[in-house]
Amino acid sequence: xxxxxxxxxxxxxILDAAADVITTTGPASLSLxxxxxxxxxxxxxxxxxxxxxxxxxxxxxxxxxxxxxASLAEALNETAESGEPDFAELGVRYVRFARRYxxxxxxxxxxxxxxxxxxxLIAAKARTAGLLREGLTTLPEHRRGPxxxxxxxxxxxxxxxxxxxxxxxxxxxxxxxxxxxxxxTEPDELFRAxxxxxxxxxxxx
Amino acid sequence: xxxxxxxxxxxxxILDAAADVITTTGPASLSLxxxxxxxxxxxxxxxxxxxxxxxxxxxxxxxxxxxxxASLAEALNETAESGEPDFAELGVRYVRFARRYxxxxxxxxxxxxxxxxxxxLIAAKARTAGLLREGLTTLPEHRRGPxxxxxxxxxxxxxxxxxxxxxxxxxxxxxxxxxxxxxxTEPDELFRAxxxxxxxxxxxx
DNA sequence: CATCCAATCTTGTCACCGACAAGATTGGAC
DNA sequence: GTCCAATCTTGTCGGTGACAAGATTGGATG
Numbered sequence: 001x002x003x004x005x006x007x008x009x010x011x012x013x014i015l016d017a018a019a020d021v022i023t024t025t026g027p028a029s030l031s032l033x034x035x036x037x038x039x040x041x042x043x044x045x046x047x048x049x050x051x052x053x054x055x056x057x058x059x060x061x062x063x064x065x066x067x068x069x070a071s072l073a074e075a076l077n078e079t080a081e082s083g084e085p086d087f088a089e090l091g092v093r094y095v096r097f098a099r100r101y102x103x104x105x106x107x108x109x110x111x112x113x114x115x116x117x118x119x120x121l122i123a124a125k126a127r128t129a130g131l132l133r134e135g136l137t138t139l140p141e142h143r144r145g146p147x148x149x150x151x152x153x154x155x156x157x158x159x160x161x162x163x164x165x166x167x168x169x170x171x172x173x174x175x176x177x178x179x180x181x182x183x184x185t186e187p188d189e190l191f192r193a194x195x196x197x198x199x200x201x202x203x204x205x
Numbered sequence: 206x207x208x209x210x211x212x213x214x215x216x217x218x219i220l221d222a223a224a225d226v227i228t229t230t231g232p233a234s235l236s237l238x239x240x241x242x243x244x245x246x247x248x249x250x251x252x253x254x255x256x257x258x259x260x261x262x263x264x265x266x267x268x269x270x271x272x273x274x275a276s277l278a279e280a281l282n283e284t285a286e287s288g289e290p291d292f293a294e295l296g297v298r299y300v301r302f303a304r305r306y307x308x309x310x311x312x313x314x315x316x317x318x319x320x321x322x323x324x325x326l327i328a329a330k331a332r333t334a335g336l337l338r339e340g341l342t343t344l345p346e347h348r349r350g351p352x353x354x355x356x357x358x359x360x361x362x363x364x365x366x367x368x369x370x371x372x373x374x375x376x377x378x379x380x381x382x383x384x385x386x387x388x389x390t391e392p393d394e395l396f397r398a399x400x401x402x403x404x405x406x407x408x409x410x
Numbered sequence: 411c412a413t414c415c416a417a418t419c420t421t422g423t424c425a426c427c428g429a430c431a432a433g434a435t436t437g438g439a440c
Numbered sequence: 441g442t443c444c445a446a447t448c449t450t451g452t453c454g455g456t457g458a459c460a461a462g463a464t465t466g467g468a469t470g
Binding site (some may be wrong): 025026027028029054108110111112113125129133147149150151152153154156157159160161164165166167169170171173174175177178181188190193194197198199200 | 209214228230231232233234314315317318330334338350352354355356357358359361362363364365366367369372373375376378379380382385386395398399402403404
Binding site (some may be wrong): 258 | 448457458459463464
């Protein structure tokens with residue numbers, strides 16, 4: 001009985017199962033015991049790897065920041081090579097990440113769910129924010145306004161807001177109204193159109 | 206003993222207590238029994254008014270939408286009188302609402318916490334979204350681009366993203382960088398500066 | 411005023427959950 | 441072969457949400 005003790009990679013399995021549950025039913029109904037059941041281990045096994053429930057969600061938030069940072073870094077490299085830095089591409093990556101990893105995205109910005117003072121989380125968040133700002137700073141001034149920090153706030157806000165509202169299904173009616181009169185059919189295209197309204201060549205005053 | 210049965214306005218007391226708890230410690234740690242304790246009633250009393258925990262949070266979400274809609278409607282009336290419709294003012298109201306009622310704001314956009322198909326909630330959300338779109342539609346085209354629906358998505362996104370990131374303390378470092386070189390000291394002013402980067406007089410085509 | 415009723419609140423209970431403690435098992439280092 | 445640290449299990453406790461059944465109240469009706 002009791003199967004075998006060493007599971008192999010229980011930590012990863014629990015993390016993936018948590019992401020699945022959160023994606024379908026949200027973080028509120030997440031239960032360590034259910035995750036243990038899914039993984040086929042005892043009810044206290046998950047706690048060993050994450051300390052407690054908050055620890056599990058902190059791990060998810062860290063992983064989310066790392067995934068996002070990797071995607072942003074990739075976009076920065078690509079646009080650097082093509083010689084045409086494009087802030088919208090960063091935003092598209094941001095929105096795409098939120099759609100592909102909704103569980104991670106949801107946990108990352110919910111301070112009450114994870115341990116805010118975790119060193120690993122602080123480092124991961126700093127890296128993501130740094131890439132965001134770096135990306136804006138590389139833009140020519142006429143395409144991002146005179147103040148990079150202010151532009152970063154604007155770009156981050158519009159991408160984050162779009163991603164959040166999209167995931168929460170708050171843009172369904174509006175996006176139908178927009179897409180009905182254009183050829184765009186994906187949220188990527190809709191966001192590109194939205195992003196085009198920012199930094200559209202005026203002087204930032 | 207047992208004090209007196211009829212509390213007077215238990216529903217309101219529970220709602221306010223819930224908002225307090227959520228504001229300080231987040232929705233994750235909310236407990237109906239704790240609210241009952243605070244209100245001085247039995248542990249099952251709150252359920253009578255809201256059905257269950259989800260019902261309580263649905264009521265909070267409805268109230269939040271109504272408060273926000275009222276503020277947006279007020280802003281629309283004011284700018285209509287002054288003859289200078291200003292989209293940024295709507296955004297400022299949006300952000301101000303998120304800061305003044307962080308508990309409501311947090312619950313409103315968290316589908317897993319409230320009952321999405323509640324008729325009252327659907328109506329309240331429709332009213333808020335309608336005001337948002339109406340506000341943008343009244344803007345002259347050269348200040349909001351050719352497509353009102355698209356402009357609504359953009360304006361809603363930037364306001365919602367700013368509010369969310371601000372409440373989650375993700376803009377602290379950036380706002381310090383911006384505010385350090387300007388006279389602005391309040392988030393209202395910071396958002397105004399951000400909003401000025403949208404629809405800044407370029408042609409949307 | 412007496413009676414009745416629906417709304418409100420209480421008491422009691424059950425299954426589930428998170429956290430903790432103590433013990434069992436495993437793989438690997440030595 | 442022995443030991444050890446990491447991993448997982450078992451057992452338990454207090455707290456929680458949900459539900460059922462009963463008690464209390466204010467007001468309506470006569």
